[in-house]
Amino acid sequence: MNRLIIWCVACSILLVGTVFNATAETDLTSQQLKKWCAKPNQEQRCYLMHKQLADDGRAESAYWVGKVIARGVYQPADLEKAADYYKVASDSLHPSASRELGLLYYHGVYGEREFRKAQKMFEQAMQNGNSEGMWALARMYHYGRGVEQSYQKAFELFSLAAEQGSKPAANTLAYYYRVGLGTEVNPRLASYWQSKANAKGLVTWNRSIPDYR
Structure with a gap:
C-alpha cells in the first residue's frame, strides 16, 4: 500500500514537472522572440524565427507569419500561402487567425467565395473572444x-x-x-x-x- 502511494506521488510530481517545463519553455520562447523582434534591423531574423516556430506548429508564430505574407512585407503578397499559415493557427483556436482566414474564405482566396467556411471561421473567432470576428x-x-x-x-x-x-x-x-x-x-x-x-x-x-x- 505504501509503495502504491509513493508511486502515485512520484507520478504526480513528474506530471507537474512536465507541465511546468512546457510552460517555462513557452514563456522562454516568447521572451526570446520579443527580445529579437524589438531590435532594430532584425526584422528578417525575427521573421525566420517565427517561420521556424510556425512550421513546428506554434499558433502565435503561424498567425504572425500569415500576416507578414498577406501584407507582402518581404516578398509580393501571397494570400493563399498566408491562408495556409492562418489554418495552422486557427486549428489551435487562435481567434485572430480564425478571423483572418474567414476573411480570405469570404473573398475567395482559392477562387470561389466560400461563405460557409467564412461563417464557421468568424463564429470560431467569436467563440474565442475576438470582437472583430463578431463584426465580420x-x-x-x-x-x-x-x-x-x-x-x-x-x-x-x-x-x-x-x-x-x-x-x-x-x-x-x-x-x-x-x-x-x-x-x-x-x-x-x-x-x-x-x-x-x-x-x-x-x-x-x-x-x-x-x-x-
Missing part, C-alpha cells in the same frame, strides 16, 4: 452574404462586438441607432456609440484585404 459575422447578416439577411441578427452581433471594444462595430451600431435598423431610432445611443468609434486607436483591417460587401 454581423456584416454577413447585414448584407445577407451566405446567410439569411437579418438586420436584427446583425444588430445583436454589432452590439456584442461594440461592447467588447470593436471600433468598426461601434461605428456601424451608431448608424443602426441613427436610422433604426434592427432596433428603434435612438439619437442618444447613436451619439454614444459614434463617440466610441471616433476614439483614438481605431482598429483597422489588414490593408491587403479590402473592405467587403
Whole structure:
C-alpha cells in the first residue's frame, strides 16, 4: 500500500514537472522572440524565427507569419500561402487567425467565395473572444452574404462586438441607432456609440484585404 502511494506521488510530481517545463519553455520562447523582434534591423531574423516556430506548429508564430505574407512585407503578397499559415493557427483556436482566414474564405482566396467556411471561421473567432470576428459575422447578416439577411441578427452581433471594444462595430451600431435598423431610432445611443468609434486607436483591417460587401 505504501509503495502504491509513493508511486502515485512520484507520478504526480513528474506530471507537474512536465507541465511546468512546457510552460517555462513557452514563456522562454516568447521572451526570446520579443527580445529579437524589438531590435532594430532584425526584422528578417525575427521573421525566420517565427517561420521556424510556425512550421513546428506554434499558433502565435503561424498567425504572425500569415500576416507578414498577406501584407507582402518581404516578398509580393501571397494570400493563399498566408491562408495556409492562418489554418495552422486557427486549428489551435487562435481567434485572430480564425478571423483572418474567414476573411480570405469570404473573398475567395482559392477562387470561389466560400461563405460557409467564412461563417464557421468568424463564429470560431467569436467563440474565442475576438470582437472583430463578431463584426465580420454581423456584416454577413447585414448584407445577407451566405446567410439569411437579418438586420436584427446583425444588430445583436454589432452590439456584442461594440461592447467588447470593436471600433468598426461601434461605428456601424451608431448608424443602426441613427436610422433604426434592427432596433428603434435612438439619437442618444447613436451619439454614444459614434463617440466610441471616433476614439483614438481605431482598429483597422489588414490593408491587403479590402473592405467587403
